[in-house]
Amino acid sequence: MSLPLTKNRHLHRFHGGLHLPDHKLESTLLTILDVGVPPLLTLPLQQHIGHIAEPVVEVGDQVMKGQLIARAEGFVSAPLHAPSSGRIQAIEERPFPHPSGLPTRAILIETDGLDEWGPLPEPLPDFEQTNRDLLLERIRWAGIVGLGGATFPTSVKLSPGKNKKIHTLILNGAECEPYITCDDMLMREQAERIITGLAVIRHILSPNECLIGIEDNKPEAIAAMREALKAAELEATEIIEIPTKYPSGGEKQLIYILTGEEVPSQHIPADIGIVCHNVGTAAAVADAVIDGKPLLSRTLTLGGDALKQAQNVHSPLGASIHWLIEQIGGYKTQAKRLVMGGPMMGVPLRNDDYPIVKGSNCLLALSPEQAPPEEPARPCIRCGECARVCPVELLPQQLYWHTRAKDFDEVQSYDLFDCIECGCCAYVCPSYIPLVQYYRYAKSEIWSQEEEKKKADLARQRHEARQARLARLEHERKARLRKKKEALEKRGAGKADDPKKAAIQAALKRVEARKAAQTATAAPNGDST
Amino acid sequence: MTESNYGKIIRDGLWNNNQALVALLGLCPLLATSNTAINGLGLGLATTVVLLLSNTTVSTIRHWVPPEIRLPVFVLLIASFVTAVQLGLHAWFHELYKVLGIFIPLIVTNCTIIGRAEAFASRNPVLPSALDGLFIGLGFTSVLFTLGLLRELIGQGTLFAQAHLMFGEGARGLTIHVNEDYPGLLLAVLPPGAFIGLGMLIAIKNVIDRRRAASARTVKVAMPVREANANG
Amino acid sequence: MNRRAILLAGLILAGFAFAGTLLVVGTERLTAERIAQNQREFLLKSLHEVIPAEDMDNDLLTDHIVAPIPELNSRDDIMVFRARKQGKPVAVILSPVVAKGYGGPIKLLIGIYENGTLAGARVLDHQETPGLGDQIETGKSDWILGFRGRSLHNPTEKQWKVKRDGGVFDQFTGATITPRAVVKAIHAALTYFTTHKERLFDAPAETRHKAEEDDD
Amino acid sequence: MLTAILAMVVLAGLFGLLLGYAAVRFRIEGDPIVDQVDALLPQTQCGQCGYAGCRPYAEAIAHGEADINRCPPGGETGIIALADLLGRDPLPLDEEVGEAQEIKLVAVIEEKDCIGCTLCLQACPVDAILGAAKQMHTVIRDECTGCELCVPPCPVECIKMVPLEPDLSHWKWPAPDDSRDAGLASPNTSEVA
Amino acid sequence: MTEYALILVSTILVNNFVLVKFLGLCPFMGVSRKLETATGMGLATTFVLTLSSVCSYLANEYLLVPLGLEYLQTITFILVIAVVVQFTEMAMHKTSPVLYQVLGIYLPLITTNCAVLGVALLNTQEQHGFIESALYGFGAAVGFSLVLVLFAAVRERVAVADVPEAFQGNAIALITAGLMSMAFMGFSGLVAG
């Protein structure tokens, strides 16, 4: 299915999806507020997918803004830089925005309010003349990760490997979740930065074309981006208005909408020659390359009816939510629920004492009216609504039944791992079944079972090895005993001078030896291994 | 074999390992011929006789049969007994024989019989095997009879409607009409009624078992034995 | 050694077959007489339900013919048993006469006196709906007994129908088709008898006892 | 009568020969079921099932001598997997053998108390304890299955079973309990207007 | 030709062996927990039922009837069936492990499936010829497999349902079978006589 929208481009419609009330107006009334620097910055070492970063500073050290404080460990990892100048107050376990609520190691910086820059690498404004590897190295140094939410290290995504030719580069400006407007505002206010970033990425990947997909409920952003694009005079680049439908911002969904190509299950877009980046990521790339600045801050939306006023803020990484909310006027009512991220996919928080991290695009303080109904789940009536809205065309209902039955093989045969956890199914379920939680539970259960299986195999090997060893030892012990006995007897036989006796002894010995040989062959397991 | 072992065989046959309610074996004759109590009783007793004979024989010969022909030999013996019983019924209970029809020769494949031969008689001495056969058979018969009773009662409001088939013409008087106006629930005597009825019987057994287990458990907990063990 | 195992298996199985067969054959010997007796009695009993034994002095089971009678709807041959007293024809019993019922064929056994009045009819086998059409069984209602004494003239030709169709015979509530079919079949049997009476009585008796085979 | 017996005897004799031949001709060894069952057991080797380790228990199951609900470390999932494999009904864990443990344990040797007696080392079914006579012993954390077999032999009681601390990479989503009202407690926002 | 078609329709739907004639119920209840195993059982049964239907027809026609030994039917048939099944199992086990994986484990169960003997007996009762016997056996087996597979799928669904404790397992399965049999009554009268 496709419908003509722009001159010659057919947009494709993915299965399912939802038209949600978007609640975007509230936070787009005001411009992005630069909140400045809080007194304390909490910087978890794991703000990205991959290896945890390794601190390079020590408690008590004085750091400058932009100074490296933790280096990347391994290829898939990202470094951290000090978002402002100050003193390292501690390196310790701190709570961080994750559903488990478990703490992770973090660097705490007590800021000095001076916000003094340290030395920065040389800016590379004419990146088109610069070596690609150098650019990649710069992006990697800057600690840029996907700002669309997945926080995968951008430099990795930009090095798809020699044999993978990227033909299409996509910028994701869909921002399909309700309430979130940080990309929207960024596109309105800093379109040139985004376009510059696009140009850099494009130089690195040299795709045939670049597509920028933006949902049609953001006319201002589209206009601003069109203008910036015209000014930049980029070739083969197009801004495409896509119909507003959740989750058109999902990477695979957006790719399908724009190109009609499906990213095969368990593959990444690069496998079919496509790379997709969030607009904020592009802007961060521009900063790193053109200005030589690492990723120190991000734009995020503070929303929800429990706040006095919703607004987008430009905040240093590590600022606490509590502090940020104070900066925009504080709470209106007691929040019923705090969510990091959007209402469909965000992580619930236990309190507002968490820092924002690279992946935080939104913080919602939901009022009681906005929070989900407190009704117990009812039995599934198989109405099929969930399957109708699932953008991946899964059968959420079957996933649910089999998860409940703990039949994880069957769940996998229903392609559990293709679920993008978009929450559409749970949203429409008339029985209020927490479907996505079932899938998350199933996924983590399967992972841990696999791990346990590996462990069990290891234990089996070790157990078998041990038994073999014990058997061998036992056998050897017996053999030794026998030898001793034989030696004793030999001596005894030697003493006996009666030839008749000796003959009898010899015969007995032969019989014994034969018996021993027989038992040895009868238990072949004993001496193998 | 001790006293209690015999007790266990009897309890198992009648209740704990009741072939119809627990092992779910021998279902075909059970469901097919339980549309009246008398039918059920007739087939049940025929099956019991065969079970007794086959268990005894199988146990007697168990040491002489190599594994590859064990199944054919058992089956052959059982078939011989069944045919003998069939001929006997034909000669002395002609009407009942006609009603039970194909299910008499099918006693051969009543899974209970070969099942007991394999699982019990071929591993145990003659006496326990005979006992096992007898009580498994009686357990089976009692379910068959109960189910027949219920289906008949619900389905047509009578009890022992065909008593004369088994006990001769004089027994016609045994038939009880519960209530002349009872409209009957035909479903009960039709195939669906057989399935649902047996399902209900199993559920009832489950309830009884659970009650008993529950009361047994409370007794156990009441004794201080556990703690002593834990400390030791 | 392998060959010995194979032979042994054969021998053992054969041995048990010997024992088993011996048992069965023995029982068969023991019961054969009674079983044959039973079967004859059973058949006679059902025949005598329509025509009492007092009315005849011949052996019904030997004095019968087997004839295809397409007029009576039967795919199989119909057995005609002939009752005589002192050599004189008394009645015939036709079995089975087939009526086209609601659920399938209804097999009837019909006895007709020499003078063309009905001695009686019985249902041998049918597939009518339990609770509806099965009222034709004697065990369920007396309906079928109502035919005794009827003849082609009693009632008149026009009234050989169920009440709903303007005749004299009852139908059952909610099931007209079954009685209609039975009435029609009985009427056909009467008609056939009247036209073929002589031939039916005079044909020489069959020797084969088909009745007994059918019994199983 | 004679024909009957003769016919049957001949027929049966022939069949007997056929089967006897088949038994010789098509002989096979081994029992793959045991391996399949063993593969599903957790290999803790703790013996709680009443057998001398997982494999003996697997053999007992495969031969129909044991129920599938006797392995506490395998827990519910293990029983379900076994029921699936064998086409039996899943049963609740046998109360006799103990209770399923949700939290995984590992053994830790209090090193300063260890007298190096090697008794624990001999007890460990998977060789997860390192050490030599008269020297301090340690448990290899990653290889310990948590079977607790090393605990009783230790003469100075220096072996403790400690729960494996949950960490981010091992954290699991809990199973939803179908009632959404649990845990919806409002977050502690420090400021309310 | 239509006659043959009618035999198939009749055996598969109208006189379904399991739900209407009450034959083959033990495997129907026993091997219907999983769709996969049910499918395997269905295939195996179809194979054996057709084969034994034909074999017992031959045994009857060329052994029992000529010798006047009809009363030995039961013994002969069951012997033939047992041997056919056992031989097939052994041969398959050795020669085609793949096929054995799919069908083999069900084969021994089939000997004691009374549908197999039932088919043989009904064939002689209804005086079927060779082709009719084969079709009758085949149709009966297809009918058996059909309901077995459908039943297994329903049971998988019921297994995750919130069934009252006393009814879990066999009780609810039997009630389900009862409702299926009720649905099958809709076919009654379809093939008259």
Added chain:
Amino acid sequence: MTTLVSSPHDWGRHRVQQVMLQVLLALTPGIAAMFWYFGWGVLINIVIATASALGAEALMLRLRERPLQPAITDFSAVVTAVLFALSVPPTLPWWMTVLGMLFAIVIVKQLYGGLGYNPFNPAMAAYVLLLISYPVAMTHWLPPSVLSKETIDLFDSLRIIFGGTPPASGWDAITMATPLDQMRNGLGQDMMISEIRESPVWGDFGAKGWEWVANWYALGGLWLLYKRVIGWRIPVAMIAGLVVIAALFSLGNPESYPHPLFHVFSGGIVLGAFFIATDPVTASTTPRGQLIYGFLIGVLVYVIRTWGGYPDGVAFAVLLMNMAAPTIDYYTRPRVFGHREDEHE
């Protein structure tokens, strides 16, 4: 540690209770038409059925030690009761209705765990139970008011239903076989369709009165479609299945095989297509599966009507396909995004 909540943090406004209410609402035109043509018996049946269904539901919840809420107020038992009441004759003795509902709720629904778990359609199972056990009572209908000379008022209806006493003129005067039954009986006597249709009973497509009831049901059904309570696949496929096979035979021999439209407008087809076959709990759930499911119901209805022993096959066909639904679902999984077309086949 508090229990976790998982995203999403917002939920749609669709609820089970509302779905059921919408179904009931959509039934009202049909109920009104039934009342118009067949009188008070229809409403009395609905009342008896609803009361006994709710009673049975409450009883079972008690026995199972489950809370009455929300199971009682989700109206699913009411939907079952109303659909059942609309399928049985308006003169059905009260105890049969009660028996049917007890069977539907206790055995077919609650023994499986209640709403959402039952593999078989409770209303239809109850209908079949009664049809098999009491075929006489279940196949005799009042003639629609456009045909009957005699009307039955509220009092008469109550007397018939609760007292089992026929009005003065006797049963045969006030009841008749349903149109489908009449067509069958006629055909059974080797009459030609044109002959059969000479009777004043017949309207344009089906029988007078009956066809209008069907139209009103269709109206409600279309509203449900519009409201997205049901999908189009099952009703369309079911009617298509019936029409296709009926057309095949009817074209071949129009005097022995009634016109497809006769089939559509007789018996329970319209009610069945929109309200019964669509019961989400017991139907197939995958898109392709629903097409197969519906189509086969249509075909089975025709087969049972034409060659089987029962005059109408909707209930049987629905139960038969209920039985097949899990298997159909299993083999008709949709292709998942990013998978090849043939992966799960």
